[in-house]
Amino acid sequence: MDFPRGDLMFRPVMTKTGKPVEFQFEDEIITAIDGDNVAAALLKAGKIQFRTAKKHDTRGPYCMMGVCFECLVEIDGRPNQQACQAMIRDGMQIRRQQAPDLDGDFEG
Amino acid sequence: MATVNDAAVCVRRSTAASKRPVVIIGAGIQGCATAFFLSQRGQPVIVLDKDHVGRHASGVNAGGVRRLGRDINEIPLSLVAMDWWHQIDQLLDIEDGFHQQFYVKVALDDAGANLAGNRIQQLEKAGFKHEKWVEPEQLHRRIPHLTKSIIGGVLVEGDGWALPWRITRAFYEQAVKLGAEFRTPVSVQSLDYVGDHWQVTTNVGKLETDNVVNCAGAWGSQIAKMVGDDMPVEAHAPMLVITDRQPLFLDAVIGVMGGTLSLKQLDNGSMVIGGGMRGVADPDQNKTQLTPVGLSKFVMTAGRVFSHLRDVSILRAWAGIEGYTADNLPFIGRGSQPGIIHGFGFSAHGFQLGPGVGEVLSDLVMARQPRVDISPFAPHRFSKLS
Amino acid sequence: MTDQHFQVAIIGAGPAGMAAACTTTKAGLHTIVIDDQKDSGGQVYRNLKANHSLSPTYLGDSYYAGTKLSNDFAACGANYLTDCTVWQITNSHEIALVSCGKAELITADYIIIATGAIERAMPVKGWTLPGVMSVGGAQTLLKQAALGADEAVFVGSGPLLYLTVWQYINAGLSVRAVLDTTGRSQWLSALPFAPLAFLQPDMLAMGQKWLREIRQKVDVITNVEGVEIAGRSRVEGLSYTTSSRERIDLPAKYVFLHQGVIPNINLSMATGLEHRWDQKAHYWTPVTDATGKSSDEQIYIAGDGNGVGGAKAAAITGRLSASAIVARYGKPRLMAQLYYKLRHLHFLSIRPFLDRLYLPEVRFRIPQNDETIICRCEAVTKADISAALGSGATGPNQLKAFSRAGMGRCQGRTCGLMVQEMIADHTGQSMAAIGYYRLRPPVKPITLAALASLEGTWPQ
Numbered sequence: 001m002d003f004p005r006g007d008l009m010f011r012p013v014m015t016k017t018g019k020p021v022e023f024q025f026e027d028e029i030i031t032a033i034d035g036d037n038v039a040a041a042l043l044k045a046g047k048i049q050f051r052t053a054k055k056h057d058t059r060g061p062y063c064m065m066g067v068c069f070e071c072l073v074e075i076d077g078r079p080n081q082q083a084c085q086a087m088i089r090d091g092m093q094i095r096r097q098q099a100p101d102l103d104g105d106f107e108g
Numbered sequence: 109m110a111t112v113n114d115a116a117v118c119v120r121r122s123t124a125a126s127k128r129p130v131v132i133i134g135a136g137i138q139g140c141a142t143a144f145f146l147s148q149r150g151q152p153v154i155v156l157d158k159d160h161v162g163r164h165a166s167g168v169n170a171g172g173v174r175r176l177g178r179d180i181n182e183i184p185l186s187l188v189a190m191d192w193w194h195q196i197d198q199l200l201d202i203e204d205g206f207h208q209q210f211y212v213k214v215a216l217d218d219a220g221a222n223l224a225g226n227r228i229q230q231l232e233k234a235g236f237k238h239e240k241w242v243e244p245e246q247l248h249r250r251i252p253h254l255t256k257s258i259i260g261g262v263l264v265e266g267d268g269w270a271l272p273w274r275i276t277r278a279f280y281e282q283a284v285k286l287g288a289e290f291r292t293p294v295s296v297q298s299l300d301y302v303g304d305h306w307q308v309t310t311n312v313g314k315l316e317t318d319n320v321v322n323c324a325g326a327w328g329s330q331i332a333k334m335v336g337d338d339m340p341v342e343a344h345a346p347m348l349v350i351t352d353r354q355p356l357f358l359d360a361v362i363g364v365m366g367g368t369l370s371l372k373q374l375d376n377g378s379m380v381i382g383g384g385m386r387g388v389a390d391p392d393q394n395k396t397q398l399t400p401v402g403l404s405k406f407v408m409t410a411g412r413v414f415s416h417l418r419d420v421s422i423l424r425a426w427a428g429i430e431g432y433t434a435d436n437l438p439f440i441g442r443g444s445q446p447g448i449i450h451g452f453g454f455s456a457h458g459f460q461l462g463p464g465v466g467e468v469l470s471d472l473v474m475a476r477q478p479r480v481d482i483s484p485f486a487p488h489r490f491s492k493l494s
Numbered sequence: 495m496t497d498q499h500f501q502v503a504i505i506g507a508g509p510a511g512m513a514a515a516c517t518t519t520k521a522g523l524h525t526i527v528i529d530d531q532k533d534s535g536g537q538v539y540r541n542l543k544a545n546h547s548l549s550p551t552y553l554g555d556s557y558y559a560g561t562k563l564s565n566d567f568a569a570c571g572a573n574y575l576t577d578c579t580v581w582q583i584t585n586s587h588e589i590a591l592v593s594c595g596k597a598e599l600i601t602a603d604y605i606i607i608a609t610g611a612i613e614r615a616m617p618v619k620g621w622t623l624p625g626v627m628s629v630g631g632a633q634t635l636l637k638q639a640a641l642g643a644d645e646a647v648f649v650g651s652g653p654l655l656y657l658t659v660w661q662y663i664n665a666g667l668s669v670r671a672v673l674d675t676t677g678r679s680q681w682l683s684a685l686p687f688a689p690l691a692f693l694q695p696d697m698l699a700m701g702q703k704w705l706r707e708i709r710q711k712v713d714v715i716t717n718v719e720g721v722e723i724a725g726r727s728r729v730e731g732l733s734y735t736t737s738s739r740e741r742i743d744l745p746a747k748y749v750f751l752h753q754g755v756i757p758n759i760n761l762s763m764a765t766g767l768e769h770r771w772d773q774k775a776h777y778w779t780p781v782t783d784a785t786g787k788s789s790d791e792q793i794y795i796a797g798d799g800n801g802v803g804g805a806k807a808a809a810i811t812g813r814l815s816a817s818a819i820v821a822r823y824g825k826p827r828l829m830a831q832l833y834y835k836l837r838h839l840h841f842l843s844i845r846p847f848l849d850r851l852y853l854p855e856v857r858f859r860i861p862q863n864d865e866t867i868i869c870r871c872e873a874v875t876k877a878d879i880s881a882a883l884g885s886g887a888t889g890p891n892q893l894k895a896f897s898r899a900g901m902g903r904c905q906g907r908t909c910g911l912m913v914q915e916m917i918a919d920h921t922g923q924s925m926a927a928i929g930y931y932r933l934r935p936p937v938k939p940i941t942l943a944a945l946a947s948l949e950g951t952w953p954q
Contacts, residue, residue, distance in 0.1 A: 016548075043641060058624055078419050398582065400588065404947070419943065424905070
């Protein structure tokens, strides 16, 4: 498909200064800026698939204000964390959340 | 309890006016089950409810189908009901209506264990052997996630759970298929004995009938008062919570000896946690209020049994309005006037009894002798004392 | 927290809550403000303090208009709890909170619920795919994290959509297209109210400016219908029908949807307060008097949660409710109240026009396609709801039991009005007669350990 600007993802529109923090998403180490929320940090890294609602039904952040519960991820072993409400911290371990007993269907 | 005389009167009347449908007030589990059994026996029925089918406690209780822990006087009725539960799928044309597992009330401490010991002794004396003591090792083997501090429990094999709303609805649907008529929302304003039958005045008109069955739950006292029966119930709102879906880990229903808890896991992974902690009921307004401290009490008890559930979220909490009697036994039997039959006041443990109660109440309507002794549930047991 | 009792508890630190707190603290009332976000400002002034130091101009003047209020609030001396969710208000005015995983109960003489608005759902085919966000969500990312996505397609209607597109292009982001779904019938019904809207000339002028600048850089396609989003496990493109009945396919990685905002009534409804159906604005609002006093004498509703009026109107209603409460402590402020009332009426003068213009037509309020998901949490489709209606569900609560719609974590916030409208469609009853989901605490999900913490420590 034709995308005028190559591999599009959310990008910063101004230079934000802040302490860099490293976190893990699935098997990947990602750098973010202290003060970002988890959803923003993931989106900036091009990750938009956060969970499955059921098989072949992938979801990502939608409302970004804590209302829709679409951005749920597992943070440091705790399930059902709203990524748009949680702040990123150094060393955080984040995993996608799979609907129980169902196969996931993620593509990156 | 039905006397021979009552039965004779009733037979005469129902023969004389068999065209007039029986009027059942209340479309909860008891009203729907009674409508079902009466319809099955060819008796025309009209069910009235001021709200809709299964709106209150019948639709939103914890769904425990248990013989475990019942008052000795209630056990025969509970056993009769259990016969029906074992064939509930054929009876109501549904699948997996009854999740037969086992039900265990665990002992968290010595006091709990003593309660359990006394209970089993008492039952054995009365000739009942369905409740058994289980040692902690055996419990942990069957329920690996149980907290290590559990010191045993009382268990009944074959008890389990059902989805209350689904079962109540299935009784309703089958009754309708067999010809029963449901009119909702219709509220009864007065009951008057005119000549040789009852006139039921509702907000949408009048009905004539020979038999009125009062299955009005928390509102049963008000209906009883209309026919001159003083049968007090207090309205309370037992609270429940439901959690988000978890990996399946539990195929039993868990209670606590001497505590308030009932905990089960549904097929979809959600857990239903309740156990009788009461919220505030406002039966006149159809409203309930949950009490935060009450909720936290039984949730804490859940934690004492399954500490691994700490991060599980509660998605919803609710409470259904239920009528409680002074001795927590229901009212089942004839009223003081002819043609009146009562079946309410189940005090938050009537769901499992439902099919049995339906059978018994339809027996009473049709002047048959019920299979079980219903004298402990006599409608006038409190007024006699006073 | 050491204090457990307050004269005034304000829930929400958006414009209404901040303004209310300024008023009650100035009158010397012992006040607490509880908010579930990390910073004050609500959605409209989100992250204002941090942005202020960097002053990105792309957010526009309407955003920085909140600076004074935000500063006043910071200095007002109210107790302020951030990151804190209110999950129940009882009849005895206990407020049940959870903060950092611990539950707590506080009490207050008076409560102001200022929980703002949420976006109306725009259920088109494929709207659950990753890469589809609400326009509000996209704007939040811009305000909070200075993030934007190039070549996004904005679809829908309403002032927030145009403001966000304007902010996007000002931030140097390319916008693929704006697909405006505002129909001709909406213009026709709004037009008679245009004269009233001229009482707010600066707002109209601002709207005009946004539109003008957007049209210079972005394709704005009007009278769009039949929007469908395609993709397997993320957005790959979308298609739509133009006013000349042409079907257009557009590749896209990000699609932002918007159909206006509605009051966030979950807390006020779960508290058991009376609500009414506003047929013109097409949403539920609490029943209140002119000062925001609800059906519970001790509880006031301020801001967009009591009918959408925008940030400036919200701040005024916050002051109105707060000064009514101050008056009940025997400190009447009649002139101030009159002034707030007039200001409020002034701000509302543009609403009849906006409400009619931007109330989406029914084809954008309920899905047109059977496979489209209505309840996102439980993945319940339009076909599932139709089936439940066919098997006899007559109201939203029964339908919940039949279909599971509204039983998920968001507790019906997204699907509530859609389900209600499908019932209206099926039964021919009015929206008011059908009613809404019976909402109960917890207003947001709470963990077992957090709830149990009212009793003690969770067992190890």
